[in-house]
Amino acid sequence: MPRVIHASGVRKTYGRTVAVSDASFHVDEGEIFGLIGPNGAGKTTTMECIEGLRKPDGGEIQVLGLDPFRQSRKLQDRVGVQLQLAQLQKRIKVWEAVDLWASLYRGKSVDAARLLDQLGLTEKRNAWFMTLSGGQKQRLFIALALINDPEVVFLDELTTGLDPQARLAIWELVCGIRTRGKTVFLTTHLMEEAERLCDRVAIMDHGRIIDMDSPEQLVRRHCPERTVIVETEFPEALGLFQAIPGVEEVQLDGNRFTVRGIGDLVTHVIHCISENRMRVSDFRTILPSLEDVFLKLTGHSIRE
Amino acid sequence: MLRSLLKLSWIEIKVFLREPMGAIGTIVIPVILFLVLGKSAGFNQPIASASLPVLVSLFIAINAVLSMVNIVSIYREGGILKRLRATPLRPQTILGAHILVKLLFTAISLLLMFLAGKRYLIFQAGVSIPSFACALLLSTIGIISIGFLIASIVPTARFAQPIGALILYPMIGISGLFVPIHRMGPIIGTVARILPMTYAVSLLNGIWNGDGWSHHLGDVAALVLFFFLFSALSEKFFRWE
């Protein structure tokens, strides 16, 4: 598959702050690639180096075979960019912004009316930018990123500040971009978003990429633990659960057992329950998610 | 290229006119100043070595430049420039649109001033309004180049306009308007000679007093030169964020 983004050894410092120390990765055509990491990890810096908006201090970057810094205008014509922090002229109208952006690109641009409709902005087309709500501004910026039907779309925190409904609509939109064979590079704070959208994610912390793979693989690799919650009044349950192979910890809270372990834990617990004919009033399994991987790898939750 | 330039300019015009004080501040205030000064001191009385229309025209040009400095710094601080940069737009197109808009407003201001003062002004033989308007646009271009540099260097939007005013208005003081340059002494005289304001004053004054353009080719050349020089400098120092 053709490489769309190629970055190796990217490094960027601001004074004495090392924002990105050594980022290497690639993104293939038709892929949704996500960069996740806590605040200040260096995600925006990395993305903006790739977009040609910041000059890295070291390393090599190619996007669509172009040098984003030296061939910036050629590149900008073929990509779409949504910045984490951006503003427009206070009193520009929604339709004017979309119309202006459409005029900036050579050739093809998508149907602006349809795009506004997809993003739920039709009603606001005559509103001034300054009067839009945070989420509406965000959606407008996503519209601007898509107006030129780009080959690669960069979305920095695409659903920050959006309500659940708008978030779902935008997830659908992003999946639609992939269906049309385009490439998406996004950053997010929402693990659910990364899990649902991304084919591959890179976890970044302190300017370094710690690991990179599909969400499922990351979970399998870093969080083999399983958790089973059982509610039972069976007298010897604690001892029985503790004796299950692979169990690392059993917590008891009233008559609620939280069993943690690795390997085939769920099967073993079910087996133990049926063998001892326990009466069980609740049974749940908790599977680890990207969030757990994140916690484990960075040592802190993404929502600090 | 041209399409983007025109579209961006058109949007900047609309956005500017939607500002509550935008049009009044830059277009109408100079005209009011002109009328007030004219009524009290006489429309054709020379003030310093220039007549009132020349002085007010200069004020119009500086006003337009300061407004551009202000807008560019607000755009930078707000991240608007950065968002525009992430498109195929060239930086020159963005600045070009702002120049175009400011020149347009300068022309409108000038026109309003002449309309308001039509009954009072006595024109010298050989002076035409279009000719004077050309001189003013050229002067604005010369001065706007300094505006660029100020807009490129001043870090925050809050200070851009006051600093711009502090730099531009004193330039009038040594522009030859009040004291002829050859009487300023060698140091200030030299400083005056490397500032575009001096050439703007000379050109405007000359054209207003009925000189032919051929007498002022040097001023025109200097103003154009300043424009390119300062544009190049500001492109080098320009910060997008």
Ligand SMILES: Nc1ncnc2c1ncn2[C@@H]1O[C@H](COP(=O)(O)OP(=O)(O)OP(=O)(O)O)[C@@H](O)[C@H]1O
């Ligand atoms: N323009 C700048 N000047 C100085 N330091 C900066 C600048 N931009 C970013 N930094 C610093 O670089 C580091 C990485 O910032 P960056 O914005 O890339 O993080 P991020 O991962 O995008 O964070 P967030 O999740 O909050 O958006 C931070 O420590 C930040 O303070």
Ligand SMILES: [Mg+2]
């Ligand atoms: Mg960021």
